[in-house]
Amino acid sequence: MKTDVLLIHPLYGEETEQRIFQPGIEFPISLLYLSAYLEKEGITNDVLDLRMEHDPERALHDQIQTEKPPVVAITASTAAIENAAKVAAQIKAIDQEIVIAIGGWHASALPEETLKKYPQFDYLIHGEGEVALTNFMKCIGGGSSTAGCKGLALRVNGEVQINPREEFISNLDEIPFPARHKVPITKYHPKPGTRNYLRLPSTGILVGRGCPYRCLFCYKGVWETSIRFRSLENVLEELEMCIDQFGIRDFRFYDDTVTSPRWDLKRFCEAIINRKLDIGWNCWSRVNDVDEEKLRLMKKAGCYHIKFGIEFGTEKALRLARKGATLDQARSAVALAKKVGLECKGSFIFGIPGETLEDCHKTIDFALEVSPHFATFYAFDPIPGSPFYRRIAQREIDPKRDMLPRDIAQDLANEAYKTFYFRPVFILQRLKSLALHPKREGLMLLNGAVMVVTYLLRRVTKTSMPFRRQDSGEQWII
The missing domain is CATH 3.20.20.70 (Aldolase class I)
Incomplete structure (x- = not known):
């Protein structure tokens, strides 16, 4: 079956990698809510979580070449927005005709700045995504103009146009459960x-x-x-x-x-x-x-x-x-x-x-x-x-x-x-817990110790991440 849209989660960004408590690979709940809602509306989709791939660049290349989706939608936090832009650039290098939309927390916070800074994104979804992305896909699929789509930001005559947000879904029970079947759920x-x-x-x-x-x-x-x-x-x-x-x-x-x-x-x-x-x-x-x-x-x-x-x-x-x-x-x-x-x-x-x-x-x-x-x-x-x-x-x-x-x-x-x-009190507390639950606590203590040591060594060898101004000189980003 032909895929209408490929949904992508990029790799974590540098800020996440510098944390002492590394999050592991968290279940991409927002992306899978989008997938389930699109399915309900008859829009076929696939999900590619690059964090789960041994060779993310190869996995992306192969999936784009195999499925040839007309639309790709990428989600990103501020920490991952640069990696999302790299993904979009790689897709455009494979097929310039693929339409790419960016969404997520960073896009919703800075819609104009995001489209100005990253030309590889064709569109931007801001606010609650299920209805906005669905309507956008219906416009794309039906050959209709996207200019009036709620929850969409786009370029018009070289300027960024930010449309009003889509209304919230009032009854959350109407949203299907996240499409856990689309990913190797037990590995998260x-x-x-x-x-x-x-x-x-x-x-x-x-x-x-x-x-x-x-x-x-x-x-x-x-x-x-x-x-x-x-x-x-x-x-x-x-x-x-x-x-x-x-x-x-x-x-x-x-x-x-x-x-x-x-x-x-x-x-x-x-x-x-x-x-x-x-x-x-x-x-x-x-x-x-x-x-x-x-x-x-x-x-x-x-x-x-x-x-x-x-x-x-x-x-x-x-x-x-x-x-x-x-x-x-x-x-x-x-x-x-x-x-x-x-x-x-x-x-x-x-x-x-x-x-x-x-x-x-x-x-x-x-x-x-x-x-x-x-x-x-x-x-x-x-x-x-x-x-x-x-x-x-x-x-x-x-x-x-x-x-x-x-x-x-x-x-x-x-x-x-x-x-x-x-502190001695913390170490004693963990030793007591280790005696009660040796397997679980042993694994957690070992992992925690590795994270702490790795983090402290990284802070010694790297300078702290500074504030960086965007090109306009008016916005601060992390």
Whole structure:
């Protein structure tokens, strides 16, 4: 059967490769949602995840030559946009007539800049992609003009035209489950040291779209701050489908809002318990969205790991970032997770606008004080589309005046990793866990140690990634 469109996930970018906690190869949930929706609308498609290929360049060349798709759609984060552009250039070198569309978080954040910088992209999809890409494909397939397609950016007479976004899909239950059958689904899993799975095979899942919170360092531009949830039965049906069809019993909830009061987590957990589903799962949570009763129920329903976005160790930085949480709430969340026997990880950031060196050292002290089981530490980078990014672009924030130098922020992150993970209390904690679960913990400890050593050696031999201006001199990218 002829393929109408080839969907591509490029390789990770340099920024991802420089992280201490390497993510492994995560399940490409957004791309597979697109694939499933296109199938529902009668548009044939195939998926090529270059991260899974031993020789990505050869795999791309062979698939383009074999399938000769009239359209290729590529998804990319900011960290992967350069690799996405290289993929597009390689495709154009094979067949100049293939239409290439770029989508994903970076494209949605910077549609005009992306089309101006990368001429190898013919079109750009911004916002929620299912309906926008489907309508674009119908225009291409029917020979109609694409000029009026919602959710599309294109070049018209040498200028970039950005059309209004497509309306959100109000009922998420209408979207088919991600097309897991299109990829080697059981081969996707994070690195053991990330603590993102308990047993293999494992997969990602979403209960909703959107995040109502307005942290200034975060970009909400694809699904924005309005929040939509799938029905409880629809989520449970997907879990059971993964068990029955793929033998998957381990799940990662990618949502920001699994523990939000707006979603009925209590009924979800009770349903897992009542149906006797033998699953394990992990999730993200805000520190002000949990209490002891909720955490106990989550653990009983199979949750084994929870990640808290703590971010800072001063009330000042929490206010600067409009985090909407307090240090006491972070203390309570971590303490309660430990009390009920739920493993937890905290994430921390160094160097947002307005933070001083002293503030950042207090963040390290706070991480040691609350002492989650694991922690990740990042130097602040302005994410395209985020409020901080826009303020820098509009010169409301002067990085030289208002921010710590990027290399200093990275040094603080390095210091935090060494201080946190080489504490006697942490080592003793891991040895106890190793005695209880020797196979799992041994693998995770070994992988974690390799990641830490590799990361620190890389930081010694490479300079920190600097801020780089785009050609216009007006935008900052990472």
